[in-house]
Amino acid sequence: MAEPSRSPAAAPPETTITDLDEDSMVHCATYLSPRDVCNLAMASSGLKRLAYSDSIWQRFFSEQWHQQFPFHSSGNGAREVYLARYAALRQFKFLDPFHLDISQQAKPCNHLLLLEKSIFFSQGSLVKMIDLDAYLKGSSGFFNTLSDHKARITCMRLFPLNEVTSQFRGKTLEEQSVLVTSSCDHSIRLWWKGSSLRCFKGHNGPVLSLSNKLLGEGSSRVLASGGEDGTVRLWSLSSSGRRGQHALKATLYGHEKPVNIMSIAGHKTSLLATISRDSKVRVWDTGTATSSAVRASCCVGMTSVPGTPVNMKCHESLLYVASGSSVTIVDLRTMQKVVTAAVHQPKLCSFDAVPSKYLICTGGDGRAMLWDIRRNQQSLKPEPIAELDGHCGQVTLLYMDSYKIVTGGPKNAFVNVWDVDTGVQTNSLLCSSNDGAESGCDAMAVDGCRITTATSFEECAVVCFRDFNNATNPVAKLENESSSKFWNSISDDD
Template identity: 45%
Template structure:
């Protein structure tokens, strides 16, 4: 009787076999395999695997022939694309009705753009041309805040066909909150004044998902997302603030804790798992920022909460409610702020520049990584590990800076560059990876949305006084594929 053949495991695969399997994997999946064990690391880093990933991401881009391995080429190309270092992005412009309000809220989704105009929300489908596909007229007054929540993270999720869909939450001065998804909607009523804040994430008390809202009535309302609670969604009302709610954020280390901040710069932490009958005991901590202005940005990471208000960014330890650090950009009022605590970076926009900070320095004094100069007040900001994107309303231009070096890498126009002969302004901006959309207006062409995608770009940007890299050539088909 013949002996059975020994079984083969994943670590027995060579680079070519793993490359064949990688047709169903992305770069992150391959990187995860590389961290599993040493044999898989060697196979996952081979050129065959990364050649397939490169061609899958950029099918019309010839793989450069150079000293670097294909994996290094992939990483460099990926980095430069995400830093928007090209002159030929896929560009699409959508012109708005000049009689309608200027967009004030703008969000960029996987395959769509969401924006508000007064009491109305619209969604555009992305493609060669942006196409209006949905209009929500559920509010009777100006929208104050918008959020998108993955449908799969809510009780509203029904099937895998909706895996990539989002639920839209909006608050308004009409005192209501609306939730819209897949052609359905729900209205939350309870605030006695305009609703001014929506939590950045859904709370999770272990049994259901909860949406937190705050308003001019100085209260926080907790709404159940459970479909069984459709007729009576209000779970509880939290009292304790004396001024209008400005910001709400869910704690990073515990998803049942809610951090709230009001216009008088008071900060409170609430335990949403506390019984509704003990509303007074729901508040488990408080602090005062001693700031000269209202809060404009908030971000929770690990056990810390970073809040920008007045001329300071304060980090509060949510376990003790004591200040962990204070960042003060030269006593200048902060107009915008983006925080990336996982990379130890904070960027603040002031009257004529943006300041990029390294927050690893302790106590009061922080280290400024770079000063990014602007022609006007920096009210629009985006920060990620690759780049800082900033805009000034009256400038009509977007400036892109490299996060690691602080070097200017590109300038983008709100309008079509060849047609922007008149003055243009910008009212909103949203960035997602290598994609950006801006809302603005031109003195000659009216209000518009400008979408740009750098994923398939190939022509390096040429900035005055800066040498242009010739690393990336023209786009070609590769006969080997």
Template identity: 50%
Template sequence: MEGESKLLASGGEDCTIRLWSMSTRAKNHPLIATFHGHEKALSFLSVAWHKSSLLVSCSKDSKVKVWDTVAPSSGSSSCVGSAHLNSNGPPIAMKCHESLCYIAAGAEVTAIDLRTMKKASVLALQNHRILSCEMMPSEWLICTGTKDRALLWDIRKAQELPNTVAEMQSNGPVTLLHLDQYKVVTGVPSDGQVHVWETRTGDSLNSLGCGEPSRLGVRSRVSAMAVDGCRIAMAGSSPEGCVLHYRDFATASAPVVSLPGKEKEVSRFWRPQEFDDSEEEEY
């Protein structure tokens, strides 16, 4: 958090939120305030986009609170808004954009207007519990991982309209998920691979293995992944030990995939954000 002074907010199992001053270069940063009010451990913290002095918190019981960090006091008096989601599961993800806060929990993604603390919209997945969720509200997109697929949603459309942009099938629960304007990357821990899809169409682009098969012929399990532009890192394990697999496509000289009927169309998979569509260079 930044304003006249730099602040760091932390929250955890003790149900409290602490504000720390980061304005000095001292090794030990002073504690400014402690906020009380949550009854369960903290799951997420985020700065409100429409007013940077407001801090949004969400606890494991799906209670959302907004705190005023300007001249804070220790206690609950700094809480300026609260709401409770009636979800059937703990929060999976939270993202603030403009004056809205999007929270995925149970089988729903709920948007809360932080100015009124009222529900602005609810995206309900019928019979699909959300296992992972990534959001790009600036692009009107939300991607949810479920037990057998990843679903990409257009949040501009009303709930009663068909608002699914794409369905990306999986052979297991999608617990690892990445979303950006070019690609969706999904991972199933038991699969040993991550799969890459085109954001605009949901077309399958590529599958990347987490290391080579072991001497016993068993593929590595994927336990974690991180994607940054053209780079991807995967962590996994096999009967022979742990593995960390890293790939960088920034200097690749050939298209990753050529889709049937779209040979002239170069996929944007791993293309840097600043890539100019008018350029003829293929990666």
């Protein structure tokens, strides 16, 4: 007689991460970065409560700044305290940053770059490198001068080493960067570890501009350069041969005047936007350029803007062109002018943008202006949302990110720092403490909560480095100044 069939045992319920107790999950989160924890918070409401727990953010606070968490502020929540300090540091809202002045020979600094542990600047035909770690350790090898160029340097760029060549492997090497410079001696040079690895020649005149990023994807990435000869040239930085004999991949003709500025599109890495001295804008699809070709057919779009070119920036499929006294936004897909986002009379001297926040900033004579693109889309006469006053002379140096605006110029002894959302001034930094002498700012570079400025005097030039990362003394509101225009007081809780 057959035995009655038995129903299969029910499968045990699946175990998910939310079945862990809170203490275990908090312990697991200690192995994550703040960015990972923020991503975790978006997974579910339960994980969001975990990601916002005080114990996690108190640990982040102590590890990030090597300071004890201010428990008297815990009423605001540890995450809020962490984010408030993070924002305040990036807005330079402190009086006691780490401060370093390095004196050099009395020549103006034309270009300035700030890397994690290094400062690069140019004086005429010379490139100078400062190793910050070696300097702080008192090592004699902290300073290096690169003198291979024979004429004034016109542009400097830093690119990740792993994007330039696949010859080097390993995490440590991939995190390093190579320096690329262009010069009036008709050449482009690639530098690494204090020496010139390659020299690229092909322009029939001074090389005026270099692309802000490498074009293309993977191992086929190329560098674009613009010259006094009106050509755009594409170079493979990983090509063999010290003199770069095989580096030139294409020469693009079309501009009739020198090519001053270039920028790579955000939505397609093969698209290059260039503008020449006559304010003619061309867009090139460099993916169609063949080896050693002379290709005018690579040009996929043209337009023109009024006035002298000042700067240019791409975001996704939009191109922001600052020229003359206005900022024009062009749709790269149609080459149609979308909107005039700003008008800064009588003329622009500098420009930067944070398109993700719909904000742009323009520098002029005696002031800078902050603009919200959304407010001016339907307006025939754009209006700024804030005027950043208090400058002496032209604002030729302008930096902008999601937290701050930094402005300066050749007649300003200070660089001024402003809140990017409101235009409220958060700090003012003396370019140099050189025996009380006042001189303007020649060059400026900003990276997160660090800033470097260069100033020249009759007897010397001074490169000033400030790092706000471990600052503790907040800026107080200036006396006799309107709280709506200058500093906001910062409490101990912040």
